[in-house]
Amino acid sequence: MKASMSIGDFSRATKLSAKTLRFYHQVELLVPVRVDPVNGYRFYDTEQISAAQVIRNFRLMDMPVEVIRGVLSAPSPHDRDLLIAGHLARMEAQLEATRSAVVSLRGMLYPSLAPVEVIRRSLEPQFVVIIRETINLADLGAWYTGAMDELDALVATAKVSPAGPRGGIWDTELFLNEHGGAALFIPTHAPVPRLPGRAHSELLPAVELAVATHRGTDDTIMQVYGELGRYVTRQGISLAGPIRETYLEGRPGGSQESVTEIGWPISTTSSPPAERI
Incomplete structure (x- = not known):
């Protein structure tokens, strides 16, 4: 034996x-x-x-x-390696999420952001090339990357000529109910017909916004969101509607440095045009 x-x-x-x-x-x-x-x-x-x-x-x-x-x-080394690679990718995503949470919590304990300036801004109607879909919050990262890459391709092939920095529109339901509207867009001077893929032309309506600017990585952007929320609540001017982001420098995401304007829809009540908080 x-x-x-x-x-x-x-x-x-x-x-x-x-x-x-x-x-x-x-x-x-x-x-x-x-x-x-x-x-x-x-x-x-x-x-x-x-x-x-x-x-x-x-x-x-x-x-x-x-x-x-x-x-x-696994029936073959290839199948085995695919399973291991998939798990490693999930671990890397978890590590990045943990790193981001640590930086964010450290920022709460030891604030290093400069005072956040909030201004009022009136946006006129704007033609855009836009990718707009209803998604699950869990899919936001992958959706954002894919949509941005699709817009990159439109600009690279001269199918779209930008009239300003790119932006994003995020419905409240996306975060409140983990399922809602998401959009990424490029401003244009006029409608652009016959676009490939998911993109299409649209005229965004005029909107009144309270705007604050975030500079840095995604690890600290929620601090600016929080200050902006405090401002519109204190002023009593918050309106239901999607948040609008404008990407002035870089592409937000992970540990990349970027400059993003965050626009919160507001009513047009009289109040000081700016406040440092």
Whole structure:
């Protein structure tokens, strides 16, 4: 009979606890070669040590059990590598989200932003080439990147001649209910017919905005949003309607430096034109 290891010895060899090994057996991720029918003791083959070490490393990377099962049973190295690469991409996204949250919280503890100036601005109707869709909030990052790339292509191929900086329009429902309207646009001097893809021409209506400018990375933009919200509430001028962003420098996202104007729809009540907060 082939020599086998007790669960104690196998635990020492793999640094996996008995509780963990019992769970892996239960979910059929790492099945013992033999279970004593009388006392239920589990025994493992020495050849299973490598598999156990692989599983341990994957779990240290927070890989879900189902993904690990897929990796171990992948029909080819290519399929296995796709699963691992997918998990690494998810980990990188989580790390970026964690880094951004840390910077944001540190900014709350140790504010370093200059006072936020809020001004009133009246926007006239504006022709734009726009990509406008209803999306889930969880898909916002991927949607934003894809739409921006599509607008880049229109400018690069001379199908669109910009008349100003790009902008975004974000419906309240997108954040309130995690499902709502999102739009990215390029101002134009006139309507642009027969555009490829998702883009089309549209005339944005006139709007009154309270505007504040954010300079830096996305890690600190919510501080400016917060100050702008405080301002319109104190003034009693907030109106229902989408937030409008204007991207003056760079492309917002992640750790990239950019300059973004944030416009909050307001009523036209009389009040000081600007305030530093």
